[in-house]
Amino acid sequence: MSEPLGIAEHGLIGDLRTCALVGVDGTIDWFCPLRFDAPSVFGAILDQERGGSWQLAPAGGVTRTHQFYYPDTAVLITRFLTADGVAEVHDFMPVADAADPGHRQRLVRQVRGVRGTLRMRTRLDARPDYARESCRTETRGDGVLLTGADMRMGLSATAALEVSDGIVTADVELRTGDTAVFVLEMLGPDDDVSADAVDATGELLTNTTAFWHHWLAQSTYTGRWREVVHRSAITLKLLTHQPSGAIVAAPTTSLPAPIGGNRNWDYRYVWIRDAGFSTYALLRLGFISEAREFIRWLSERLGHRDCAADGRLGPLRVLYDIDGNLPDETELPHLRGYRDSAPVRVGNAAADQLQLDIYGEIIDSVYLFNKHGPGISHDAWQDITDVVNWVVDNWDRPDAGMWEVRDDARPYTTSRLMCWVAIERTIRIARARGLPGDIVSWSKARDEIYDRIMTKSWNSDLEAFTRVEGGSELDAGVLLMPMLKFLSPADPRFPSTLDAIERHLVTDTLVFRYEPGTDGLDGDEGTFSICSFWYVEALTRAGRLEHARLALEKMFTYANHVGLYAEQVSATGDQVGNFPQAFTHLALISAAINLDRALDGE
Structure with missing residues (x-):
C-alpha cells in the first residue's frame, strides 16, 4: 500500500453542514455525512485499509497533478496530466441558499476530458460509523443504494456502475470535451436513488458558484493580500454549521501533531474560544450575518446551563457539539490512525476542563457585535451580566489554560488576561448603551486583575510576562x-x-x-x-x-x-x-x- 498523502495534500469542499477532504490524487478520504460531528463514511485518512474512501483518477499512470479552487468559491478542481492526455475533476457540495430548509446534501464529482483520450476509474468504498460497518449495496433504477448504520446514500452517474462486495466501481473513457458525472446523495428513510442531481449538475454548479461569489462580495477587505484573506474567509464559512449558527474548530479528528505521537484530538466541535475569535475575524471583514447567527447559538447555550449547575466549571463549557451537548471522549482502537499515529479519538475530554480564558474571548466577540452589528438584546445582556458576575467571583482560580493542558491546574497569565477582557468589555457595553449593571464591583475586579498580572506574572529577571504567576x-x-x-x-x-x-x-x-x-x-x-x-x-x-x-x-x-x-x-x-x-x-x-x-x- 502506498504512503498516505500528507495532511496538507488536500483541498476542502463543503455545504455549510459538513465538509469533505479531497486529496491531490482525486480521493475523498474524509467525509462525515449530514453534519461535521457525525460518524465518518470515508475515513481513509485515519486508516487507508479500513477507513473507506471514494477514488476518482486516471486508470493509467499520472505524470503530475494540480489542484486549485475555481476563483472565489469552494469548488475544487483537480487536474491530472498523463502521457495520454489531461483530465479535470470538479468536486463540490451544492449550496444554493444557505438557509434552504429543503437542502439535499450531495457530493458531486464532474470529470472532464481536457485533451487527448483518458480512461478514468472510480471506486467507492463507504464504511459507515467510523468504519465499524461496511455498506450494503443494491442496484436500483437510477443507480446504487448504499445502506448501513442507519444511513442511506444513493450513487447515480452518467457511467455504468458495477457493484461487488459492497464496493461500487466504474470505468469511463473520455475524449477532449467529454464529461462524466458521479453524484452521492444523502437520502432520507423513504427516499430512493434518483438521477435528478446528475441531470441538473450544470445548474447545481452554476448556483453554487453564484452563492460563493455573492457571499464573498459582502467582504469589506480591499488590502494587499485579498486572495489569501478571502480564501481564509471562505474556509471559516465552510466551518460554519448554517442551520444552527455553530462554528466548528476543524472538520477532522485525530490528525496528529506530531506524526507518530498521541496528541490526537477531535476538533469537530464548537470551541467557545475558537468560535469567538472566528466571529471577530468575520466581523472585521463585514460578515455580520454569521456573527449574528453565532451570537444566537451562544445565547441558547447561556440560556440552558444545566450542565454547569454545580458552579464548578462556570456558566459555559469549553466546547459543545453542534446541538449544545457535551461530547464524551472515546477511542476507536480498530483504526490505525494517520500514519499509525494512534489512538484515534472521537469526542473531547476538554469539555470537562475549567478554562477561564473562554469568557474573555466570547464577551469580546459580543462587544464587537454590539459595536459593529445591530446590538445585543435585553435577554442577551442579562446572560452576559450573569457570566461576568461569575467571572468576578472566580477569576483567580487555577485552571487548564487556553492551551488545554491535561495536567494539574495552574494560575495561567492568559487566563487572568482574558478574565480582565471579559469584565472590561462588559463595562464598555454597559456604558455605551446605558445598560444596567454593577459597574462599581466590575471595575474593582478588573483593576485587581490588572494589578495581579503586572505584579505576579511579570518576571523582572526575564523582563517578560510569564506563562503562570511567579x-x-x-x-x-x-x-x-x-x-x-x-x-x-x-x-x-x-x-x-x-x-x-x-x-x-x-x-x-x-x-x-x-x-x-x-x-x-x-x-x-x-x-x-x-x-x-x-x-x-x-x-x-x-x-x-x-x-x-x-x-x-x-x-x-x-x-x-x-x-x-x-x-x-x-x-x-x-x-x-x-x-x-x-x-x-x-x-x-x-x-x-x-x-x-x-x-x-x-
Missing part, C-alpha cells in the same frame, strides 16, 4: 496584550516581553505556543500557526512593520497549495494537526488587516 516559562499567548488593549505596545514591558519570546519561542518567524516539553505529553509538537500570526500582529503594533511584513509573507509560504492551514508546522516544515484549522485562518485575517492599516498609515 513562573519563569514563557507563553506566546501574552502577545495578545496590546491587541486586547490591556497594555500599550509602547509600554516598555511589552517590547521586552516580545524580545524574550523571540529569544525562546521563535524560530525564524515560526512561534511555539510555549517552551517545548513543558506540557507533560509525549512527543515534540511543532510551532503553533495561530501564534505565528499573533507574532506578526505584535510586531505590527510594536511599529516593526518591515519585520512584520516579512514574517507574514513567510507564513503565507507555509499554506498548502490551495491556501489552507493546519494547526501546526512541524520541524520539517510540514503541516500537522487537524486540518484545516479555524483559528489559524482567523489569526491570518486579523494579522493581515492590521498590518495593512499600519502600512497605510492608519
